[in-house]
Each structure stands twice: as C-alpha cells, then as structure tokens.
Amino acid sequence: MSRRSSGQVTGYVPQLPPGFVLGVASSALQTEGAAGGRAETVWDPFVRRTGGDSPAVAADHYHHVRGDLALLKRLGVTGYRFSTSWARVQPDGPDTVDQAGLDFYDRLVDGLLEAGIAPMVTLHHWDLPQRLEDDGGWLNRATIEEFADYAYVMADRLGDRVASWVPVNAPNVETMQGYATGQHAPGRRLGLDSLHVAHHLLLAHGRATVALRQAGVVAVGCANFHAPMWPASDDPADVGATKLFDALWNGMFLEPMLLGQYPADLMPLVEELIQPGDLAEIRQPLDFYGVSYYRPMRVAAAEEGAPLPFRFLQTVGYPETDAGWAVVPDALREWLITLRARFRNALPPIVITECGASYDTGPGPGGVIDDAARVDYLAGHLEAVSAAAQRGVDVRGFYVWSFLDSFQWTGGFRERYGLVHVDFDSLVRTPKRSYHWYSRVIAAQPRSRG
Numbered sequence: 080m081s082r083r084s085s086g087q088v089t090g091y092v093p094q095l096p097p098g099f100v101l102g103v104a105s106s107a108l109q110t111e112g113a114a115g116g117r118a119e120t121v122w123d124p125f126v127r128r129t130g131g132d133s134p135a136v137a138a139d140h141y142h143h144v145r146g147d148l149a150l151l152k153r154l155g156v157t158g159y160r161f162s163t164s165w166a167r168v169q170p171d172g173p174d175t176v177d178q179a180g181l182d183f184y185d186r187l188v189d190g191l192l193e194a195g196i197a198p199m200v201t202l203h204h205w206d207l208p209q210r211l212e213d214d215g216g217w218l219n220r221a222t223i224e225e226f227a228d229y230a231y232v233m234a235d236r237l238g239d240r241v242a243s244w245v246p247v248n249a250p251n252v253e254t255m256q257g258y259a260t261g262q263h264a265p266g267r268r269l270g271l272d273s274l275h276v277a278h279h280l281l282l283a284h285g286r287a288t289v290a291l292r293q294a295g296v297v298a299v300g301c302a303n304f305h306a307p308m309w310p311a312s313d314d315p316a317d318v319g320a321t322k323l324f325d326a327l328w329n330g331m332f333l334e335p336m337l338l339g340q341y342p343a344d345l346m347p348l349v350e351e352l353i354q355p356g357d358l359a360e361i362r363q364p365l366d367f368y369g370v371s372y373y374r375p376m377r378v379a380a381a382e383e384g385a386p387l388p389f390r391f392l393q394t395v396g397y398p399e400t401d402a403g404w405a406v407v408p409d410a411l412r413e414w415l416i417t418l419r420a421r422f423r424n425a426l427p428p429i430v431i432t433e434c435g436a437s438y439d440t441g442p443g444p445g446g447v448i449d450d451a452a453r454v455d456y457l458a459g460h461l462e463a464v465s466a467a468a469q470r471g472v473d474v475r476g477f478y479v480w481s482f483l484d485s486f487q488w489t490g491g492f493r494e495r496y497g498l499v500h501v502d503f504d505s506l507v508r509t510p511k512r513s514y515h516w517y518s519r520v521i522a523a524q525p526r527s528r529g
C-alpha cells in the first residue's frame with residue numbers, strides 16, 4: 080500500500096482471494112423512510128419518548144431507490160447487504176402480507192441483479208414491529224414463531240433471486256442496549272434478566288434458518304457484532320470483568336450458533352432458560368459466519384453496587400472516529416486469526432458483514448466531501464482482512480457500513496457512516512471521496528480487469 084499522508088492512500092490494491100465480494104451495507108429503518116407504508120416499530124415510540132431524531136423519513140431510500148441503485152452500480156460493488164422491514168411486509172400481523180411492501184423489495188432485488196450486484200438480505204435489523212413489543216417482544220417465545228413465518232414469506236418471494244440471507248443482525252447489541260441498559264429501543268432496563276432475549280434471538284436465528292431453507296434458500300449465515308476485549312489493567316478484577324463481558328458480548332451468540340453450547344461462564348445465568356431441543360435448534364449448519372467489526376473495547380470492573388459488573392473506558396493511544404471509537408485495524412486481523420484457531424472445522428467461511436466509521440465530514444469548497452479519515456479507516460481494515468486471508472483464514476467478502484448516511488439509532492443524523500453524503504433536508508446525495516476511492520479499489524480487483 081502506498082500512502083502519502085493521512086487519507087492519501089494512492090493506488091491501493093488489497094490482495095484478496097479470487098471471487099472476494101466487495102460490497103456495502105445498510106438497514107431498512109436506517110435508510111428507507113416512507114413510514115406511512117409500514118406499521119410502527121419499537122424505535123418510533125422510543126425516539127418520541129427520548130426526544131431522539133425520528134426514522135420516519137431517514138434517507139428516504141424508498142422513494143429514491145432508482146437513483147440509489149444507479150449510485151451502487153457506479154460504485155461497482157459486487158454485493159449489497161440490506162434489510163427488509165417486518166413492519167412493512169406484515170404490518171397487521173402474521174396472516175397478512177402487504178403487497179406494496181413486498182413489491183418494493185422485489186424491485187430493489189431486480190434492480191440490483193440488473194446492475195450485476197448480489198443482494199444479501201437481513202430479516203431483522205433491530206426494528207421489531209411495536210405490536211409484537213406490546214405482547215412482550217423478544218421476551219415472549221411466541222415472537223419467534225411469527226419471525227419464522229415472516230422469514231418464510233420473504234424467502235418465498237425473493238429466494239429465487241437472493242442467494243444470501245441473514246436472519247438476525249447483531250443480536251448482542253439488541254440484547255444489551257435494547258433490553259439490558261435501555262440505551263436503544265425498546266428501552267428496557269432488565270440488566271442480566273435480558274438474557275431471556277439473547278436466548279430467544281438465538282432461537283429466532285435457528286428457526287428462521289430452518290424456514291429459509293424450507294423455502295429453498297441457497298445460503299444462510301449471520302451478522303454477529305464482535306469486538307476484541309482489552310482489560311483496562313492487569314488487576315484481576317479488571318481481567319475478570321473483561322472475561323465476563325467478552326463471554327456476554329462475543330461468546331453468547333458465537334458459541335451457541337457454532338457449537339450448540341453457551342460459554343461456560345454464562346451457564347449459571349442461562350441454564351434455566353434452555354428448554355429441551357433449544358440448543359440443537361440454534362446450532363444450524365451455516366454457509367457463512369458474518370463478523371461485523373468496528374473497534375476493540377477496553378473493559379474494567381464496575382464500582383461496588385453498580386447494576387452491571389463491568390464498565391467501559393476509552394481505548395487510549397489510537398486515532399478515534401467521531402463516535403469516540405478507537406481505530407485499530409490490526410485488532411481485526413488478530414480477531415479473525417484467533418477465531419479460526421479456536422473454532423477450526425466448526426467455523427464456516429467468514430464474511431465481514433459490516434465495517435466502517437463515523438466521521439461527520441461535510442461539503443468543503445466546490446461541494447467536495449473530503450472524508451480522508453474514512454479512506455484511511457477502510458484501507459487499514461481491508462489490509463487487515465487481506466493479511467488474515469494470507470494467513471489462511473477463509474474470508475470471502477467485506478461490506479462497508481454504510482452505503483448512505485442514515486439514521487444512526489441514538490446517534491440520530493449527527494453520526495455519518497456513509498460513502499455517500501445525504502443532505503437530510505433536501506435528501507440530495509453526494510458521493511464522498513471515500514466512494515470514489517472504494518470504486519477504484521473495486522475496479523482494480525482482478526475480476527473487474529478480466
């Protein structure tokens with residue numbers, strides 16, 4: 080890789096395995112808008128209650144889909160990961176389907192295929208329909224049944240054209256932020272009682288995987304959000320807290336999905352939730368293991384009497400994104416190599432289902448959006464993936480989070496992750512420098528040259 084200075088990554092061509100997918104990712108609630116065409120999700124009342132930005136319009140992708148497809152085509156990506164909105168497809172419950180909602184995804188998929196882009200569909204990216212939350216949401220086992228039904232509906236409609244499917248996005252974030260600490264919707268503060276939700280999300284993954292395969296889908300994987308855990312010091316209390324949080328954050332979904340067992344440290348907490356057959360149902364053979372990676376986390380023991388036994392400190396000594404997240408590409412390389420070493424034959428091929436950075440770079444002179452820091456971030460992380468692949472890790476794709484600037488949950492519209500800038504008043508799209516850079520990286524891959 081040749082670099083002149085920060086952001087000046089010139090002529091960079093990562094060495095990637097043949098057929099490697101270079102893509103971008105998004106999610107329904109974060110980009111679509113068109114709230115009138117869907118039922119309420121848990122995020123709608125949550126932002127009203129907390130005074131957060133509303134996802135009602137977001138990037139209005141629903142109404143800009145043709146232009147957005149043209150931007151994807153021009154970018155040259157070979158894969159696009161998006162999610163479908165359960166609240167749009169089944170606004171009134173399990174026995175009904177909204178044709179207009181389904182038609183939207185049909186058009187999107189057809190447009191992607193015409194542009195030579197392979198779609199990857201996520202079924203649930205944190206936007207649970209509020210009507211289900213009213214009945215207990217992910218605390219209620221009945222939600223899992225409905226989810227499997229919705230999975231079947233989607234696969235039945237799109238499975239002839241969409242090869243790759245992810246049932247549940249980042250279930251650890253939804254469990255912890257949505258149900259343990261209440262920072263995300265639905266805003267419940269259940270502490271470790273949120274582990275019911277973890278178990279149900281795992282079952283939802285398992286049961287939806289079965290439903291997708293029954294409907295004839297080719298490849299099913301996952302998109303688990305992982306972060307290497309660094310203890311704040313070598314004090315045994317910090318090391319112990321880090322180990323526990325690592326089990327909750329990284330192990331709790333990884334181990335049941337791949338091995339059919341919970342991490343030993345968590346067994347006392349989850350034992351009573353497990354019904355006969357659950358673990359076998361969760362451990363479905365997967366066609367790919369999705370790793371969504373952003374940063375390492377630094378963990379310390381919490382003060383005596385705190386509701387949770389760990390707390391988080393800034394990771395010092397590294398550059399940071401605007402979200403205050405440490406930029407440590409090498410931690411990704413190390414994570415991938417360790418994952419392979421630990422799980423060996425139980426590990427399917429890896430896909431990086433998300434990787435990206437929040438930088439609020441706006442238009443400069445001449446309207447140019449010079450997000451050099453994002454270029455550096457992405458080049459560093461692609462290089463980390465390439466290094467892991469050269470060490471023998473079977474990694475097959477990399478999806479930049481994200482395609483467009485969008486609704487970033489509690490970060491609202493202040494946090495911008497897109498390769499494409501969105502003016503949230505006019506909804507005008509402007510490709511950033513990172514978009515042009517990524518497009519050159521993709522074009523330089525052998526597939527495109529041939």
Ligand code: BGC
Pocket residue numbers: 106109248249252304371433480487488
């Ligand atoms: C989520 C995205 C989110 C990103 C950055 C990921 O875990 O899947 O929806 O925007 O983190 O916060």
